[in-house]
Amino acid sequence: MKEPVSRRAKLVLFPWKKDHAAKPGLTEDDYAVYASYRPHVSGGFVGTLKVVRLTDARLLYPFDGAEELGPFDSKDAAKNAAQMRGKQIVDADLKTPEL
Numbered sequence: 721m722k723e724p725v726s727r728r729a730k731l732v733l734f735p736w737k738k739d740h741a742a743k744p745g746l747t748e749d750d751y752a753v754y755a756s757y758r759p760h761v762s763g764g765f766v767g768t769l770k771v772v773r774l775t776d777a778r779l780l781y782p783f784d785g786a787e788e789l790g791p792f793d794s795k796d797a798a799k800n801a802a803q804m805r806g807k808q809i810v811d812a813d814l815k816t817p818e819l
Contacts, residue, residue, distance in 0.1 A: 741776070742776050742778065742817075742818075742819040743775040743776045744773075744775065744813075744814075744817030744819065745773050745774070745775050745810075745813060745814060745817070746775075746814075747814075748810055748814070750773060750774050750775050751771060751772065751773055751774060751780075751810045751813070752770075752771070752772045752774055753769070753770075753771050753803070753806035753807070753809075753810065754769065754770040754771075754772075754806075755767065755768070755769050755799055755802035755803040755806050756768045756769075756799060756802065757790075757792075757795050757798035757799045757802065760790060760791040762791050764790060764791035764792055764793055764798075765790060765791060765792050765793075765794065765795050765797070765798035766788055766789055766790035766791050766792070766798055767789030767790055767792070767798040767799060767800075767801045767802030767805070768789070768802060769781055769782065769789060769802040769805055769806050770782065771806050771809045771810065773813065778818070780809055780813060780818065781805075781806070781809050789801050789802050789805060
């Protein structure tokens with residue numbers, strides 16, 4: 721059976737950087753961390769997170785099998801948890817780059 725084709729536009733973070741070799745980040749400025757929150761079905765809030773290494777446009781988080789951040793009682797708690805997790809991912813990639 722043929723898989724349905726999504727009609728939504730694909731997100732391209734850096735269209736001018738194609739087929740570049742992996743390049744580790746040297747400082748925290750080499751990463752973009754997008755932290756936010758969304759409502760959860762249980763009535764609370766979960767943190768949403770995207771971490772991108774800007775040197776080679778590699779998406780570090782979320783990945784397949786990534787855990788959900790929450791649920792939390794408040795929007796601020798969910799966003800703070802996402803920011804803390806993003807900082808942990810950046811620090812870990814600076815220490816041991818995923819190439």
